Every structure is written in structure tokens, then in C-alpha cells.
Amino acid sequence: MSTPHGTGTAHAAADLSSSPRSLREAWVALAGLSAVFLFEMLDNSILNVALPTIGRDLHASTTALQWVTGAYAVVFGGLMLAFGAIADRFGRRRIMLIGLVLLGMASLATAFVSTVEQLIAVRVAMGVAAAMTTPGSMALAFRLFDEDGLRVRATTLISTVGLVGLAIGPTVGGFVLAIAPWQVLLLVNVPIAVLAIIGVRSGIGADLVADLHRDPVDIAGAVLGTATIVLALVAPTLFVNEGAGSWTPWATAAAAVVTAVLFFLRERTARYPLLDLRLVAHPLVSSGLAFKAAAGLATAGLGYLVTLQLQLDWGWTPALAALGMLPQVVVLVAGGAFVNPFVQRVGLERAAWLSAAAVVVGLAFYGLLGRFGYVWVAIALVLVAAGMRVVGVVAGVNVLRGLPKNRTTVGAALVDTATEVTSGVAIAVTGTILAALFTGDIATSDWSTRQTAEFQEAVTIAGLTLTVVAAALVGWGIVRTRRVTNGEAAVSADDAIGEKTTA
Numbered sequence: 001m002s003t004p005h006g007t008g009t010a011h012a013a014a015d016l017s018s019s020p021r022s023l024r025e026a027w028v029a030l031a032g033l034s035a036v037f038l039f040e041m042l043d044n045s046i047l048n049v050a051l052p053t054i055g056r057d058l059h060a061s062t063t064a065l066q067w068v069t070g071a072y073a074v075v076f077g078g079l080m081l082a083f084g085a086i087a088d089r090f091g092r093r094r095i096m097l098i099g100l101v102l103l104g105m106a107s108l109a110t111a112f113v114s115t116v117e118q119l120i121a122v123r124v125a126m127g128v129a130a131a132m133t134t135p136g137s138m139a140l141a142f143r144l145f146d147e148d149g150l151r152v153r154a155t156t157l158i159s160t161v162g163l164v165g166l167a168i169g170p171t172v173g174g175f176v177l178a179i180a181p182w183q184v185l186l187l188v189n190v191p192i193a194v195l196a197i198i199g200v201r202s203g204i205g206a207d208l209v210a211d212l213h214r215d216p217v218d219i220a221g222a223v224l225g226t227a228t229i230v231l232a233l234v235a236p237t238l239f240v241n242e243g244a245g246s247w248t249p250w251a252t253a254a255a256a257v258v259t260a261v262l263f264f265l266r267e268r269t270a271r272y273p274l275l276d277l278r279l280v281a282h283p284l285v286s287s288g289l290a291f292k293a294a295a296g297l298a299t300a301g302l303g304y305l306v307t308l309q310l311q312l313d314w315g316w317t318p319a320l321a322a323l324g325m326l327p328q329v330v331v332l333v334a335g336g337a338f339v340n341p342f343v344q345r346v347g348l349e350r351a352a353w354l355s356a357a358a359v360v361v362g363l364a365f366y367g368l369l370g371r372f373g374y375v376w377v378a379i380a381l382v383l384v385a386a387g388m389r390v391v392g393v394v395a396g397v398n399v400l401r402g403l404p405k406n407r408t409t410v411g412a413a414l415v416d417t418a419t420e421v422t423s424g425v426a427i428a429v430t431g432t433i434l435a436a437l438f439t440g441d442i443a444t445s446d447w448s449t450r451q452t453a454e455f456q457e458a459v460t461i462a463g464l465t466l467t468v469v470a471a472a473l474v475g476w477g478i479v480r481t482r483r484v485t486n487g488e489a490a491v492s493a494d495d496a497i498g499e500k501t502t503a
Helices: 009-018 024-048 051-058 062-090 092-112 116-144 148-179 183-187 189-203 219-242 247-269 283-313 318-324 326-334 336-346 348-372 374-401 405-437 449-485 493-501
Strands: none
Touching: 024 062, 024 092, 024 116, 024 148, 024 183, 024 189, 051 062, 051 116, 062 092, 062 116, 062 219, 062 405, 092 116, 092 183, 092 189, 092 405, 116 148, 116 189, 116 374, 116 405, 148 183, 148 326, 148 336, 148 374, 183 189, 219 247, 219 405, 283 318, 283 348, 283 374, 283 405, 283 449, 318 326, 318 374, 326 336, 326 374, 336 348, 336 374, 348 374, 348 449, 374 405, 405 449
């Protein structure tokens, strides 16, 4: 496999002599980075179980409870890009350690919460901490090794730990609530933060000056970028809560488009942009982002539609519906063992587009056949989960391979942001189609024959709409990947922006 772009031969040789030659040699660092990702995946899954208890204890309204989780997601998604750019300037390890300290302090503050407003403030602080730490986990894992195979294995290990947390979170949360107050569910982040601090501080050296850059921070770009992402994440929630007939979600979506255009214009003209668009145009970067966006769109859309179908259309209990999602969980957790052999067999570029194509095929299966029985739903869940398990690792590694070493954290943040935004878009699209085609209250238990037909039609249209969008993203990514195989990616990413990226 190739060495990362933007690295000279002599420099690469020096790095290889000092970098770990196996995962075992870097186990302290990997334990710390895995703890960071475990926090991200475990947090919301374990907290959702406690929302009814929190509502009773703090006398919170439904809207306030929604913001207990929503405030974290919006702040996390909105600030990742800005903190990624800051970390590439001032040190990835330094920013991560500051974020982990903030995470521990915010989690400890949960013990003193007495109102829902205070809890939302704590969640905002935790969202800031997550934005400072999550992109850095991938960037530091990438920087830790100099061989692409080890990078894939390390990223697979880190993501597997997080997915295990996501899978067991609701169950663990339920057991904890049976014997302890809900605050314990957030206080568990304290030992996770301590473990992460020890692992990162002990196992990863401070950033080399040569791997950072000192360009001035693009304040205007950071503000516009953050505003764009925040609006893009808030709009889907408004579409679901207020419906497509309300002006508020449309106005929010329009504002997101306007700020996105302004951000694009700013980054095109700024002398020191927050996100150099010439780097994003690199074939490895653009194709990786397209594949990640398609996977985020498919995973969120399928999860939302299947949950509604199992419980509302087929009348399954929540517990039975959770079992119905089990094929997806099993593949996501157990599939990590197959990622590295698959990549070794077909190569990084082919693995990326093949796994992204599997996501599209799974979504198409659901849109065309999901209404005819659970077997087709299970097949769709398995295909999407298998594709997402591979593309989640490989596309991210490819994005970082296509960037110079002093832009890796903003690249990792861009990967996570693409997933967050497209997941929100998927929920907005499906919610809007359901609202347009389904008459009456969708939450009622006694549907008429007409309502059942309307729901099934809406699910089919929504599933196929998402399939078309995801297929377009994957198709465009494949076109970009061909430019990689034709040799364009052999040009250094550093050369794409010249002296601007040098330290």
C-alpha cells in the first residue's frame, strides 16, 4: 500500500523507523483513542433510555427533553470543522487533551444538576468537548502509523470499540436505571475521560512543528461554516416536529443554503481559508467524502424508516422492534474482523467504492421489497450495515491519505461532518415525504386501510428517493476514484496548494 501523500521519501523513512510496527506496540495510545470514540457512541445511546426518567425527575417538557440530546448533537456537529482547523494549527494532541478535561468536568457537573436548563447547559459543554476530541481520534490514529494497513486496522479497532458501546448502551442504561439515579449514566463519562487522557498523554507524543501550520485562523470562515452546519442539523428536527406545512423548517433550510454559499465564496477568496477547497477537490478526498455521505444518508434513512415500519405499520412492540434491528447491530460489531482482510484483497480504493455500492444496493432492496416481509428488511439491514462498516473505515483513511500532514484533523472533522449533515438530510427527506402522503395522526394505533396504503407508499418513495441520491453520490465518488487509479493521486497533496500549507 502507498505511503501518505505529501510526505517526502527521506521523511517517510525517518517516520517508519520510529512509528509502531504493530497495533500491540501502540496499545496504550489505541486504548486512549478508543475511549474517545467510545464516549461519542455510548453517550446518546445510553442517555436516550433515561429520557422518561429525566423528564419526571426534572419536570421537563417534551421539547426540553428533545434539546437534552439535540443540543449536544447540534453543538458537536457545528463545531467539529472549526476545532479541526484549530487543532491542525496548535496541536492535535493538545486540543484533544483540553477537550477531554472539559468532558470530565462537564460530566462531573451532572451530579449537581437540578433543572432541565442546567442539564442542557451540561450537554452543550459535552458537545464542545466532543467536537474537540472526536476528529482528533482519527487524525491521531492516522498519524501514529506510517503504513496504510496498520492505519486501517487501528481505525477498525477504534470504531469497533465505539460500536460495541452503541450496541450495549441501551441495555446497560436500563440496568443502571434499575439500581441507580439517572445521573450515573453521565458520570460514567468521567472514568472514560480519565482513561483517554492517560492513553493519549502516555502513548502519543506531542505534535511536531513540521506537522502543523501557522496560518492565521479564518474567523469569518469558521463562523459561516459553523452556522451552515448548525442550521443544516436543526432543519431536519423542525421538519419532523412542525411538519412540511410550517414555514419555520423551510426558512431554516433556506438559511442553511445561504450560509453555505457564503462559506463557499469566503473559502474561495480568503488568503488563509479555514478549509482550502483545492484540497477537498483532491480525488481521494472528494471520493471519500462522497462515499461517507452516501453511507450516512442510507444508514440514517433506513434506520428511521424501519423503526416506523416495524412499530407503526406492523404493530411490533418496542422490544420486538429492537430485536428486529439486531441483524444490523451484529454486522456492525462483528464485521470489524473482515474489514482488513477485505481491504488487503481488493485495495483501499476498490474497497471504498464496493462497500459504498453495497450500501446503495441495501437501500434499494428496502425501497423495492421492504413492504413484502421482514426477510427483505433484514437483508437490507445487513447489506447497509456491511457496506457502512467497511466504508466507515476505508473512506476516512483515504480522505486523510489525500491531505497533507498539517491538515489531517480538519480532514477527519470534514468526514464526520459529512456523515452528520447527510444523516440529518435523510431524516428531513423521509419526514417530509411521510408528512405529504400520510393523512391523519401517524402515531395512532388504529390505522385505516387507506392510511396503511399511504404509509407503505410513502416508505417506498422515501426509500427509493434516498437510494437515487446515495447512488448519485457513490457514482460521483467512483468517477473520482478512477482518477486516483489513473495516477492523479500520486501528485502530492502539498503540491496542490504550494507553499500555503508549509509550516
